[in-house]
Amino acid sequence: MSGTSLDGIDVAIVDIQGRRIQPVAFHSTPYEERVRQAILGVSNTTATTAEIARLHFLLGQLYAGAVQQACRRSRIPLNSIRLVGCHGQTIYHQGEKAPFLGRSVAATLQIGEAGVLAEQLGVPVVSDFRTRDMAAGGRGAPLVPYVDYLLFRHPRKGRVALNIGGIANITAIPPNAQPAKVIAFDTGPGNMVIDALATEFTRGRQHFDRNGRIARQGRLDRRLLNRLLAHPYYRQPPPKTAGREQYGVEFIARLRKLLPLQDLITTATALTTAAIALGIDRFIKPRMRVDEIIASGGGVHNRTLMAYLQAFLPNIRITRSDEFGIDPDAKEAVAFAVLAYETNRRRASNLPSATGAAHAVVLGKITC
Numbered sequence: 001m002s003g004t005s006l007d008g009i010d011v012a013i014v015d016i017q018g019r020r021i022q023p024v025a026f027h028s029t030p031y032e033e034r035v036r037q038a039i040l041g042v043s044n045t046t047a048t049t050a051e052i053a054r055l056h057f058l059l060g061q062l063y064a065g066a067v068q069q070a071c072r073r074s075r076i077p078l079n080s081i082r083l084v085g086c087h088g089q090t091i092y093h094q095g096e097k098a099p100f101l102g103r104s105v106a107a108t109l110q111i112g113e114a115g116v117l118a119e120q121l122g123v124p125v126v127s128d129f130r131t132r133d134m135a136a137g138g139r140g141a142p143l144v145p146y147v148d149y150l151l152f153r154h155p156r157k158g159r160v161a162l163n164i165g166g167i168a169n170i171t172a173i174p175p176n177a178q179p180a181k182v183i184a185f186d187t188g189p190g191n192m193v194i195d196a197l198a199t200e201f202t203r204g205r206q207h208f209d210r211n212g213r214i215a216r217q218g219r220l221d222r223r224l225l226n227r228l229l230a231h232p233y234y235r236q237p238p239p240k241t242a243g244r245e246q247y248g249v250e251f252i253a254r255l256r257k258l259l260p261l262q263d264l265i266t267t268a269t270a271l272t273t274a275a276i277a278l279g280i281d282r283f284i285k286p287r288m289r290v291d292e293i294i295a296s297g298g299g300v301h302n303r304t305l306m307a308y309l310q311a312f313l314p315n316i317r318i319t320r321s322d323e324f325g326i327d328p329d330a331k332e333a334v335a336f337a338v339l340a341y342e343t344n345r346r347r348a349s350n351l352p353s354a355t356g357a358a359h360a361v362v363l364g365k366i367t368c
């Protein structure tokens with residue numbers, strides 16, 4: 001898995017037997033800065049087909065190397081790996097249909113050539129997970145809720161699985177719920193805006209706000225926060241998705257004109273958590289009891305962010321996925337291992353209640 005934060009390639013090695021999901025090892029390989037910049041250079045912007053094609057094949061090589069490195073680090077023989085699930089790097093995602101050449105189309109593109117992975121690793125690879133859901137009328141996201149449901153459902157407790165990656169998203173699982181009752185959507189920015197501002201503030205020395213130290217020293221501008229939260233996206237009912245299209249370069253450029261950088265980082269941290277809280281208050285609490293929130297993703301390491309989140313949701317227990325045996329940094333990589341497993345068995349693994357698809361479908365393409 002390599003997500004919108006562009007911090008690197010996460011590899012989870014998972015033992016799956018039926019419905020038993022057992023993470024075995026996890027390793028993250030950071031992107032070289034020049035690779036990171038190249039990905040940014042082709043994301044949601046005009047780029048040449050040559051640039052995209054070369055990066056597509058290069059990422060296949062890097063993904064294969066990351067799997068090999070994860071096996072070496074964890075002392076797991078490469079030949080014990082039976083299947084690889086690869087989400088790829090999203091460079092464009094338009095989940096809703098829009099006019100194009102006289103037709104109405106949705107579109108998504110994840111790069112990282114599965115054929116290169118399969119050739120270098122010698123195992124089948126499942127990739128391109130989002131397109132079949134979109135062909136069935138869905139937004140192609142979020143896909144992780146299917147795995148959240150398998151991991152965290154409870155007969156008596158209402159739970160919200162929260163992932164704070166580049167984008168923040170939630171999966172709400174009512175007590176003793178059937179899959180059709182799961183509610184899932186992107187709440188808004190996760191770490192993406194904070195990371196971009198922190199990179200600028202530190203002049204490239206770090207690409208995130210370590211432990212939330214910068215945000216802790218800045219000033220929260222409540223007027224700007226309220227102005228940002230007035231955006232129609234936060235009132236739009238699910239299913240819905242967000243990404244670099246909404247919170248990328250143009251969004252950052254608009255913010256930069258409004259406040260000093262340090263105060264912007266503080267306010268962006270509050271925006272992430274306030275948007276999560278709004279999503280839960282507006283769209284989850286009216287439908288189910290929320291007993292606890294199970295958080296994962298890089299945002300759980302930001303102490304200021306997590307403190308804001310608890311302040312916005314004072315009456316809900318907030319815990320982390322490692323309490324349930326899932327490394328918070330590994331959960332999305334674990335999820336795509338599980339989705340690949342389901343695809344390999346020709347089982348549907350999207351949740352139409354989360355993506356808006358007309359029906360459940362088998363996700364992805366298998367490269368043998």
